[in-house]
Amino acid sequence: MQDGLAELSFEELVRQVRACQICADVLPMGPRPVIQLSECSKILVVGQAPGRRVHETGLPFNDPSGDRLRDWMGITRDTFYNEQKLAILPMGFCYPGTGKSGDLPPRPECAPAWREALLARLKEIELTLVIGQHAHAWHLPDAGRKLTDNVRQWRQYWPTLVPMPHPSPRNNLWLRRNPWFEQELVPALRERVAEVLG
Structure with a gap:
């Protein structure tokens, strides 16, 4: 799918992404x-990837995970949903369905089809938040560590990239077991977000 995408205008590329049917049958x-x-x-x-509620509303992180993420970032909903300030590109753009222990992983077809072409257009990005294991696998391919280890090593990617756990309520146990995340990383993240958005 990447072939020919570089020649498209930004608006046409985004239009094609929003009209994507690659995984329609699954x-x-x-x-x-x-x-x-x-x-x-x-x-x-x-x-x-979007959850069911996000799929229904069409608004990314429009759920308890989003509330927690905005709190971690120290920003309002208005700021979060201002596309001039924030780009939101999950590893899978569509709701993949639910499995035995929560939502299924992002569809594998999505990132190879669109990701590089979209990222190439985002030339003003100063800070990337990489949330959850599937995002880590793509954006930190050389890390080769478990999610907790990646997050614990956040200073080695600072100040342009921050590996993070998913803000889902399902991760409450992880947050309790790793209090350093909210004690050390979150305050630094809020400061960095404020600096970038200036």
Whole structure:
């Protein structure tokens, strides 16, 4: 799918992404790519894939995970949903369905089809938040560590990239076991977000 995408205008590329049907036959609720971006976005948020509520509303992180993420970043909903400030490109753009222990992983077809072409257009990004194991695997390919180890090593990627756990309520146990995350990383993240958005 990447062939020829570089020649498209930004608007046409985004239009094609939003009309994507690559996984139509395997998505339980059909395709509805949920992304947010502008060529002047300053912060990139890389999540996993939309959940059911996000699929229904078409608004990324419009759920308890989003509330926690905005708190970690120290920003309001208005700021979060301002595409001039924040781009949101999950690893899979459509809701993949639910498995035994929560939502299924992002569809594997999505990132190879669109990711490089979209990232190449985001030339103003100063800070990338890499959230969850699937995002880590793509954006930190040389890390080769478990998610907790990647997050614990956040200073080695600072100040342009921050590996993070998923803000889902399902990760409450992880947060209790790793209090350093909210004690050390979150205050630094809030400061960096404020600096980038200036």
